[in-house]
Amino acid sequence: MLEKTVLEKTEIEEGGKSKAGQLVCSAAALMLFCGLCPQKAEACENPWTAQSNMQSLAQFIVNDLTNYIIQEESLIDEKLTQEATYEMEKRLWEFDTNIRTGLSDLWQNRWLPAMMDMTRQLSAIQVDQTRAMGSMADAEQMEESINLKQKTQVDALRRYQPNEQVCQVDSMMRSNAPCNAAQGCGPNKAFRMARAMTGGYAKEDELHRGNYLGTPAASGTAVDQLSRWEEYVQFFCDPARGAQGCPAAGTLPGRHVDLAGLLWGDKQTIDMSQPTERRVVSAVQRYLISPSTPDPVPPTAVTTPDGQAELLHRRTMDARFNTIFNVVAQMVSERASGSFIDVSAIRLSAGLPPADTTLPAEGASYRELMEALTRDRFHNPEYIVRMVNAPEEVVREQGAINAIKMQQMNDLYKRLEEMVFMEAAIYADELDHQRPSRGQGSLPQR
DSSP states (O other), X not given: OHHHHHHHHHHHHHHHHHHHHHHHHHHHHHXXXXXXXXXXXXXXXXXXXXXXXHHHHHHHHHHHHHHHHHHHHHIIIIIIIIHHHHHHHHHHHHHHHHHHHHHHHIIIIIXXXXXXXXXXXXXXXXXXXXXXXXXXXXXXXHHHHHHHHHHHHHHHHHHHOOOHHHHHHHHHXXXXXXXXXXXXXXXXXXXXXXXXXXXXXHHHHHHHHTTOTTSGGGGOHHHHHHHHHHHIIIIIOOGGGTOOSOSSOOSSTTTTSOHHHHHSSSOOOBOTTSHHXXXXXXXXXXXXXXXXXXXXXXXXXXXXXXXXXXXXXXHHHHHHHHHHHHHHHHHHHTTBOOSOOOOHHHHHHTTOOHHHHOOOTTOOOHHHHHHHHHTGGXXXXXXXXXXXXXXXXXXXXXXXXXXXXXXXXXXXXXXXXXXXXXXXHHHHHHHHHHOOOGGGTTSOOO
């Protein structure tokens, strides 16, 4: 725009000068023509005068033309050139000022704040995008961790969630801590009670065998035999089975020799709180192991070698009898009540008669607890149904079965010890019978 204006101004100046030049050239040509062309002399004119007038006229015209040209040049210079230049410069200055002000205002107040805001927003977007991506990564990891934790919790809940089978085992396999009827004692406590009762039965019968004071055997074999007969007639005589010597059956007919019914029947708990049951237990062991007692050794014979030998022999026999009593009494005592645990529901589910599953107030015996754990649980028709499509229950049941197997192996170990003692007692008694007399000391033993 500025270049176009300058070109226009230059063209105007050159046009004015060209026009003035043309006028000067015309005046000079006129003067030359007038001087060269012959003129007809007027009257009263001479050649000199006519020529002088023409020159004066030409000079006058030239002067007027010169003044005109000067005026035109002044006009062009002042009006056109200077004013146009001034006006052009003014317009250019105003344009420059307006442009600078407008552009400055546009830049400072509009573009620059907008670009700064845009830059701030772009930077903030980048930062926020980084934060958002980091948050998404954190959220993804957290979600994976939460899902893994929830899956682990669900798996643990499925693995450790108690079922009926495990609860049955846990409720019966309690510790040896102090217990009561509400909590239950468990098989360990019942087994310890059976051990204590076993030693008591052996000690009780030892009083009869040793003719201790306060027992019928202290007065001799006849008195002890009479006491046992009266007990037999009153409690155990059974005419229906061919028993003689009693007009009517006793209150406990035939139970003094019913060891199989006492130990190996479906009813595996003996109510030891009943005096009749305690009498039956004592009678069964005594009739089986030690049915008779010897006469007491006279006081006068105690100081003699034969009397002393007899007393020592009786003590030897007491040790052997106690070994047998401990084995039999252990089996009987394991059927004694005292665990404060009710397993009647388990045994009923296995199909046993209600009469054989009724328990005393003291709860099941150790042997009935083990029967319920090792046999009756598996006879329940719902046993397999509860573990179908539940592998975790199978795993828990396997753990419970392993614990029960360890308990049974412990019981088997104790039975093996009792068998060893029984074999030792029998072997010792056979050695006594094979001992040679004084005259046969050189003969080999058979």
